[in-house]
Amino acid sequence: SLYNSTKEMLKEQQTEVQTDISTEQEEEEYFAKVLHKFNMTRTNNTDDKNTKTIPMPFNVSEIRQSVGDFRLLTSAELRMLIKKTSIASEQRVELYQGLGTSARYLASRFITNQWKDKSLSFDVTETLQDWLKGTEDEQGFQLRLFCGCSGNEQSMESGFSFSISGIASGRGDMGQMLLTQEPPYILTMSIPQNVSSHLASRKKRSTETKDTCTAQTETCCVRSLYIDFRKDLGWKWIHKPTGYHANYC
Numbered sequence: 001s002l003y004n005s006t007k008e009m010l011k012e013q014q015t016e017v018q019t020d021i022s023t024e025q026e027e028e029e030y031f032a033k034v035l036h037k038f039n040m041t042r043t044n045n046t047d048d049k050n051t052k053t054i055p056m057p058f059n060v061s062e063i064r065q066s067v068g069d070f071r072l073l074t075s076a077e078l079r080m081l082i083k084k085t086s087i088a089s090e091q092r093v094e095l096y097q098g099l100g101t102s103a104r105y106l107a108s109r110f111i112t113n114q115w116k117d118k119s120l121s122f123d124v125t126e127t128l129q130d131w132l133k134g135t136e137d138e139q140g141f142q143l144r145l146f147c148g149c150s151g152n153e154q155s156m157e158s159g160f161s162f163s164i165s166g167i168a169s170g171r172g173d174m175g176q177m178l179l180t181q182e183p184p185y186i187l188t189m190s191i192p193q194n195v196s197s198h199l200a201s202r203k204k205r206s207t208e209t210k211d212t213c214t215a216q217t218e219t220c221c222v223r224s225l226y227i228d229f230r231k232d233l234g235w236k237w238i239h240k241p242t243g244y245h246a247n248y249c
Helices: 002-014 023-030 060-067 125-133 153-157 175-179 193-209
Strands: 034-039 053-059 073-085 091-097 104-111 119-123 138-145 162-164 185-190 226-228 243-245
Touching (some): 060 138, 060 185
Antiparallel strands (some): 034 185, 073 119, 073 162, 073 185, 091 104, 091 138, 226 243
16 A cells, blocks of 8 residues: 555665755755655566566656656655565566666666565666656566576576566466556655745745845845754754754844
């Protein structure tokens, strides 16, 4: 569910090392982000149990309509649930951007039997931003078995030694069952489009009034003053927002 996916994403982000961010990013962080979940487009997946590639198409038009401009996207993850596993030791898989022969390599993972009933995730933020910049209605990923070309053809002949929820894995009678399973999906976090307009208006007003303060100014001339809760006030218990623009005359 979207609730569980959100919990997983937030938990992962809490473990990341915090880095310094700009004042502009501070303003954006003040506003709540919006989450969207986009399921893989249902396709007639091959029933060949020895397949070496699993295509995962997505409706980019739907993503573009929900997220908006690529600059509003702050993070995106491709997630899939690993089901039945029968792996001797481990199996390496690779993720590619694109559905054709010119697909571009993105990342790899090693899958073991311990992955059963767990979600496999990939950071695809840059890929989603590229999609949003373009005009295509459909894009996708490929999950491929790694081939080291070392002469070990036995592992390659057996195909994937695990199944993915929502994707056929060699049985021709699984059509109805697949409809009840959660397919691979993309989970995005972005700035709401209405907030983006608000921030743009604030930046425009700030630019228009910049450098207007002079010694002859008689009315209130706004000066910039940013208060950092931790550094300036010692309020260690506040995490978000990290501060605010108090300003003064």
